[in-house]
Amino acid sequence: MNNALQISWLIPILPLIGFLINGLGRKQLSKSASGFLGSAVVLASFCLSLWVFFQVLSGNTGTVQYFDFIHVGKLNIPFGFKIDQLSALFLLIITGIGFLIHVYSISYMHEESSADFAKYFSFMNLFVFSMLLLVMAENYVVMYIGWEGVGICSYFLIGYWFKNKDYTDAGKKAFIMNRIGDLGFLLAAFWFIAKTGSVSFDKVLTPEAVKLLSNFDITAITLLLLVGATGKSAQIPLFTWLPDAMAGPTPVSALIHAATMVTAGVYMIARTNLLYSLSPISQSVVAIVGLVTAVLAATIALKQNDIKKVLAYSTVSQLGYMFLALGVGAYTGAIFHVMTHAFFKALLFLGAGSVIHAMSGQQDMRYMGGLKKNMPITHITFLLACFAIAGIPPFSGFFSKDEILAAAFSRSPILWVVGVLTAVMTAFYMFRLYAMTFRGNFRGTTEQEHHLHESPSAMTVPLIILAILSVVGGFVGIPEVFTANGHQLNNFLEPVFRESNKILAVHPLSHTTEYTLMAVSVVGALIGLWVAWRKFSAYQISTAPETGLGKILANKWYVDELYNAVITRPMHAFGDFLGNVVDKKGIDGIVNGIGKFVNYGSRQVRWLQSGQVGAYILLMVLGILGLFIIQLFL
Amino acid sequence: MDIKAYIALSLILFCTGIVGVLVRRNAIIIFMCIELMLNSVNLLLVAFSKMHAVSAAAKASSTFAADAQIFVFFIMVVAAAEVSVGLAIIVMLYRNTHSIDINFLNRLKN
Amino acid sequence: MSIISILFYFLSFLAVGSAIMMLISKNPIHSILWLIVIFFAISGHYVLMNAQFLAIVNIIVYAGAIMVLFLFVVMLMNLNAETEPVKNHRLQLIGVVSGGLLLLVLLSAVMKTKANLPVQMVVGEEGLIQNLGKTLFTYYVVPFELSSILFLSAMVGAVVISKKD
Numbered sequence: 001m002n003n004a005l006q007i008s009w010l011i012p013i014l015p016l017i018g019f020l021i022n023g024l025g026r027k028q029l030s031k032s033a034s035g036f037l038g039s040a041v042v043l044a045s046f047c048l049s050l051w052v053f054f055q056v057l058s059g060n061t062g063t064v065q066y067f068d069f070i071h072v073g074k075l076n077i078p079f080g081f082k083i084d085q086l087s088a089l090f091l092l093i094i095t096g097i098g099f100l101i102h103v104y105s106i107s108y109m110h111e112e113s114s115a116d117f118a119k120y121f122s123f124m125n126l127f128v129f130s131m132l133l134l135v136m137a138e139n140y141v142v143m144y145i146g147w148e149g150v151g152i153c154s155y156f157l158i159g160y161w162f163k164n165k166d167y168t169d170a171g172k173k174a175f176i177m178n179r180i181g182d183l184g185f186l187l188a189a190f191w192f193i194a195k196t197g198s199v200s201f202d203k204v205l206t207p208e209a210v211k212l213l214s215n216f217d218i219t220a221i222t223l224l225l226l227v228g229a230t231g232k233s234a235q236i237p238l239f240t241w242l243p244d245a246m247a248g249p250t251p252v253s254a255l256i257h258a259a260t261m262v263t264a265g266v267y268m269i270a271r272t273n274l275l276y277s278l279s280p281i282s283q284s285v286v287a288i289v290g291l292v293t294a295v296l297a298a299t300i301a302l303k304q305n306d307i308k309k310v311l312a313y314s315t316v317s318q319l320g321y322m323f324l325a326l327g328v329g330a331y332t333g334a335i336f337h338v339m340t341h342a343f344f345k346a347l348l349f350l351g352a353g354s355v356i357h358a359m360s361g362q363q364d365m366r367y368m369g370g371l372k373k374n375m376p377i378t379h380i381t382f383l384l385a386c387f388a389i390a391g392i393p394p395f396s397g398f399f400s401k402d403e404i405l406a407a408a409f410s411r412s413p414i415l416w417v418v419g420v421l422t423a424v425m426t427a428f429y430m431f432r433l434y435a436m437t438f439r440g441n442f443r444g445t446t447e448q449e450h451h452l453h454e455s456p457s458a459m460t461v462p463l464i465i466l467a468i469l470s471v472v473g474g475f476v477g478i479p480e481v482f483t484a485n486g487h488q489l490n491n492f493l494e495p496v497f498r499e500s501n502k503i504l505a506v507h508p509l510s511h512t513t514e515y516t517l518m519a520v521s522v523v524g525a526l527i528g529l530w531v532a533w534r535k536f537s538a539y540q541i542s543t544a545p546e547t548g549l550g551k552i553l554a555n556k557w558y559v560d561e562l563y564n565a566v567i568t569r570p571m572h573a574f575g576d577f578l579g580n581v582v583d584k585k586g587i588d589g590i591v592n593g594i595g596k597f598v599n600y601g602s603r604q605v606r607w608l609q610s611g612q613v614g615a616y617i618l619l620m621v622l623g624i625l626g627l628f629i630i631q632l633f634l
Numbered sequence: 635m636d637i638k639a640y641i642a643l644s645l646i647l648f649c650t651g652i653v654g655v656l657v658r659r660n661a662i663i664i665f666m667c668i669e670l671m672l673n674s675v676n677l678l679l680v681a682f683s684k685m686h687a688v689s690a691a692a693k694a695s696s697t698f699a700a701d702a703q704i705f706v707f708f709i710m711v712v713a714a715a716e717v718s719v720g721l722a723i724i725v726m727l728y729r730n731t732h733s734i735d736i737n738f739l740n741r742l743k744n
Numbered sequence: 745m746s747i748i749s750i751l752f753y754f755l756s757f758l759a760v761g762s763a764i765m766m767l768i769s770k771n772p773i774h775s776i777l778w779l780i781v782i783f784f785a786i787s788g789h790y791v792l793m794n795a796q797f798l799a800i801v802n803i804i805v806y807a808g809a810i811m812v813l814f815l816f817v818v819m820l821m822n823l824n825a826e827t828e829p830v831k832n833h834r835l836q837l838i839g840v841v842s843g844g845l846l847l848l849v850l851l852s853a854v855m856k857t858k859a860n861l862p863v864q865m866v867v868g869e870e871g872l873i874q875n876l877g878k879t880l881f882t883y884y885v886v887p888f889e890l891s892s893i894l895f896l897s898a899m900v901g902a903v904v905i906s907k908k909d
Contacts, residue, residue: 613736618656618839625846632853635752635863641854643756647782649847650763656839662772662818666779669810670763673786676798680871684793684864699870700879706798707880710805711891715898717810721817722902728821 004055005064005083011048011091012132014041018125026118034114035106038121042102042128046095049088056088061495063138063202070141074197080138082201086496089335090135090267093342097259098128100462104350105251107458108357120160124255127153131260135267139200140189143268147185147232150261151178157256158248170244177241181231185268188224191217205274207499215279222275222282226289229265233319236293240560242316246308250353253308258315258349259342266322266338270496273331277500287327287411291418294320296557298425302432303546303553306363307352310433314389315345317422321404324419329504330407331497332490336477337400339489343473344388344397347466351382354455354463355437359448365436366541367444374452377460379438381467386434388470390427390525393518396474402518403479409517410509420521427528435536443541481514640681647674661724661734665717672713676706748865751792759785772818776811783807793863795871 018041022034029037065080081087102124109120130149137143152175159171192199196212203209210218229235234242245257256262269276269286276282294317301313318341325334356363358375372379388395391402401423409416442449454460478486485491494501509517546554555561608619647670654667683702691698724734731738759782766778783806790799869875880888 614656614659614835614839618835618842621652621656621842621846625842625849628846628849628853632849635748635865637861637863638854639752639756640863642851643759645847645850645854646760647763649843649850650760650767652846653840653843654763654767656843657767657836660772662814663766663775666766666775666814669806670766670779670782673783673802673806676802677786677789680790680793680795680798681863683870684795684868685861687864687868687870688862699868700875703795703798703871703876704879704884707801707876708887708891710801711894714805714810715894717813718898718902719905721813722905725817725820725906734821 004060005052005062005081008048008052008064008081008083008136009066011045011052011095012129012136014045014048015125015129015132017041019122019129022118022122022125026115026122029114029118031110031114031117034118034121035102038125039099039102039106041125042095042099045128045132046092046099049091049095052083053088053092056083056085057492061085063200065138075193077139077141077199079142080200081136082138083136084496085493086267086270086335087135089339089493090263091132093339094128094131094135094260097342097346097466098124098131098255100465101251101255101259101346101350104254104353104459104462105249107456108251108353109249120157120249123153123156123160124252127157127256127261131264134264138202139198140185140192141199143271144182144185144189147228147264147268148182150256150264151175151182151232154178154245154256154261157252158245160248160252164247167247170241170247174241174245177238178231181228181238184224184227184231186228188221188228191221191224201271205272207274210274210278213275218275219279219281222272222279223285225268225272226282226286229269229323230289231265232268233262233265233323234293234316235265235289235319235323236296239293239297239316240556240563243309243312243556246306246312250308250349250356253312254346254349254353257312258345262315262319263322263338263342266319266326266334269323269326270331270335273326273497273500274503276326277329277503283327283329285327287324287408287415290320290323290325290327291415291422292320293317294324294422295418295425296320296559298422298429299553300556301429302425303550304429305366307355307365307368307433307437308349308363310365310429311345311348311352314348314426314430315341317426318345318389321401321419321422324408324415325404328404328407328411328415329500330404331500332477332487332493333400333403333407335493336489337404339476340388340396340400340470340473343466344385344395344470347381347385347463347470348389350459350463350466351378351385354378354459355382357455357459358452359444360451362444362448365433366539367448368437368442369440369444369539370438370442371452372438375438375454377454377463381460381463382438383434384467385470386430388474390430390529391423391521392427392525392529393522394471394474396470396472398522399474399477399479402521403477405521406479406509406514406517409513416517420524423521424524424528427525428532431529431532432536435533436539439533439537440539443539479514481511637681637685640678644674644678644681647671647677659735659737661727661736664736665720665724669713669717672709676709679703679706679709748792751788755785755788755792758782759789773815776814776818779814780807780811783811790871792865793871794866794868797871797873797876 018038022029022038026034061084063080063082065078067079068076069079070077102121105120105124109117112120127150130146130153132146134143134146134150137146155171155175155178158174159168161167162171189199192204195217196204196209198204198209213221231238242257242262246253248257276286297313297316297320301310301317304310304313318337322334322337322341325331325337354375355368355371355378358371358378359368362368384395388397391398393399405416405419405423408419442452476487477489480487545551552558608615651667651671651674654670655664658664658667679702683699686702687699689698727738728734762778762781762785766775766782769775769778783802787799787802787807790796790802
């Protein structure tokens with residue numbers, strides 16, 4: 001059965017080869033060569049992924065093992081890939097969107113020097129490799145390799161323009177935040193090893209193996225994994241790195257910080273669904289973390305003026321949705337939203353990149369406006385993406401968001417209410433973004449106005465493809481209320497979540513309720529849309545400072561400042577204390593004290609070494625006297 | 635006479651020599667004090683020799699008691715050699731420093 | 745008190761007194777003369793113990809050769825009382841005290857021992873020239889020859905050192 005899947009090692013290895021060639025030959029390769037190579041390997045991976053997907057669709061799933069990665073005592077960690085419905089789906093998303101973004105990048109990055117250009121593609125390929133390793137991994141350790149790999153690639157690519165210190169700082173912030181989360185992941189893996197002696201999914205995530213774990217173990221492991229997921233997927237409390245990560249090139253933001261890497265946490269939790277289903281506490285924590293993140297990020301997005309920052313907070317908010325879905329047990333819904341979100345958020349970022357490209361690097365929406373007539377393709381695709389993310393039927397975002405909200409409602413109406421509120425805010429800020437960018441009058445400099453142009457086809461074609469996907473992507477998951485057995489994705493993923501679905505009691509909602517819920521969320525989204533459209537279509541730059549709540553939102557709830565005050569400053573103070581007091585006074589004091597003592601002592605006993613023969617003889621006599629006293633009397 | 639009396643006499647002479655070495659700075663006097671110490675040891679050796687002359691072991695061996703006196707003889711030999719070299723050194727020293735104060739010999743300090 | 749005891753104590757006091765005089769006299773010539781007195785006293789002890797050979801050798805070698813050499817050197821250098829530099833009194837005191845302590849320690853250790861054998865006085869043939877000579881030229885002939893080499897080397901050394909270069 002595994003023979004056909006055995007070849008799946010080619011999927012991650014191709015981008016790795018691309019990385020090596022591009023990375024090692026970056027001085028030699030021309031731009032077109034490295035761009036072509038970088039894209040071609042991902043395209044090849046995509047084709048292979050497609051083949052694997054059809055294999056899986058025909059029921060050929062399984063685990064392929066290549067060699068022993070770690071073999072110590074009783075612990076045996078093989079290096080292998082798990083090919084099932086979940087990983088096959090992610091493979092398609094990663095390689096498919098990855099390919100489109102690679103193509104887009106060829107045009108977007110053409111102003112870079114050829115060495116930097118090749119460097120960019122080598123990092124992108126390395127990222128794709130790591131991400132593929134992450135989703136294909138057969139156990140938590142191999143997954144962790146990919147997990148770390150995407151983290152380091154994210155760091156490289158955020159700090160791609162490393163001559164700007166703010167950008168490298170943003171890279172460092174992302175890396176450190178990720179590291180904090182990674183520790184949780186690592187501890188969870190150790191916990192698995194300690195309790196079950198294995199980290200392979202096939203061995204630890206079965207109903208039999210789970211019996212080895214106590215309730216406490218399950219809760220602890222799942223919460224530790226959640227810590228890892230919050231780091232990678234930018235959830236509270238580790239979400240602040242993602243908005244700063246917008247320092248990287250826009251295609252990077254689209255690929256890493258919207259479509260793929262940030263969904264790694266969702267993937268990991270979905271992969272571990274059985275344990276989460278067994279631990280109601282962890283589930284609640286996941287749901288609450290997701291919901292709070294969704295609301296918080298959405299409110300911040302309302303007041304941001306940087307086009308990429310809005311999208312970044314929107315990403316955080318949508319990731320919050322996915323966590324909410326995971327928390328309420330709607331694993332399929334979460335994966336569904338990952339997929340649709342990957343489509344429309346990649347599209348939004350690439351569209352934003354197109355806009356920034358046309359605006360010669362300007363990212364502030366206040367100085368845009370009226371781009372509709374200059375950039376028709378970007379405009380249309382962006383508008384479609386906004387509809388999708390706002391959850392307007394029949395665009396893809398509607399289906400996935402609706403599924404999540406319905407699942408939330410069946411868990412608790414409060415979750416649903418907050419979710420809808422977030423959806424309304426999402427519609428509002430997305431259309432604020434749209435209106436400020438594409439409608440009204442142009443507010444930038446005349447120089448920029450003359451420069452305005454539609455992007456070249458290498459950029460617009462990916463936009464069009466993604467726009468089509470954003471529009472129709474939702475039809476793989478049509479809810480039961482519309483057509484019986486319409487939820488193809490659910491049927492497809494059913495084997496992965498079968499055990500969980502047995503555990504979690506499903507409360508099917510009545511059709512009336514479901515229609516009502518849908519209607520409420522759609523109407524809410526439409527109201528948000530309409531308000532934003534009205535308010536910002538004729539936006540004029542206002543210099544009045546923000547007041548009240550607006551100021552708090554514009555400053556992102558002061559979360560960075562809070563972290564600064566609560567963690568960074570005390571750490572700095574502690575470091576200063578260690579540096580100035582413990583090190584200088586204590587350790588240096590001991591070291592210098594020893595030196596001083598020896599110095600002082602030497603000076604005191606120096607008179608012994610007077611050089612006077614008489615003194616030496618005297619000392620000798622005294623020594624003999626002492627010896628005699630000891631020998632004869634003691 | 636008892637052996638203790640001889641031991642006491644030797645010790646007194648020996649310690650006088652030591653005090654002389656410690657107290658005087660004239661190299662020749664110090665040298666003389668060393669000769670005094672050697673002589674006190676010689677005296678003690680002869681006394682021990684005569685103490686053992688009446689013992690049973692001395693009856694069995696013809697050289698038993700004489701050994702110590704032979705040693706005294708050798709000590710005198712060594713002392714004579716030492717004195718010749720030592721006085722040569724002192725003469726050399728005096729020629730270089732125009733003094734025989736041993737405190738001038740503080741080169742060991744460096 | 746027998747004549748032997750009287751002679752013993754007389755020679756002992758002579759030796760100790762001369763030693764002290766040797767120490768405290770400022771003039772090196774006087775010190776040398778006092779040392780010669782000590783040697784004579786010790787030779788007297790040897791005679792008292794019937795070590796005739798050593799008594800003669802002591803006088804010939806020490807009082808004769810060595811002390812003449814000393815006198816010769818002192819007179820050659822024209823040393824007198826004024827050349828003796830002033831010594832640090834504190835160091836002097838320490839020297840006397842430590843020497844006295846050493847004496848005290850050793851004496852008390854000797855006096856504490858119970859064993860106390862008599863020394864054969866006046867009689868006994870070990871110290872006669874005949875016996876010693878026999879022993880020296882039979883059992884100790886190798887060291888005796890070696891000592892001549894020692895003398896030779898000392899002589900060469902003395903010549904080399906004191907040679908004006």
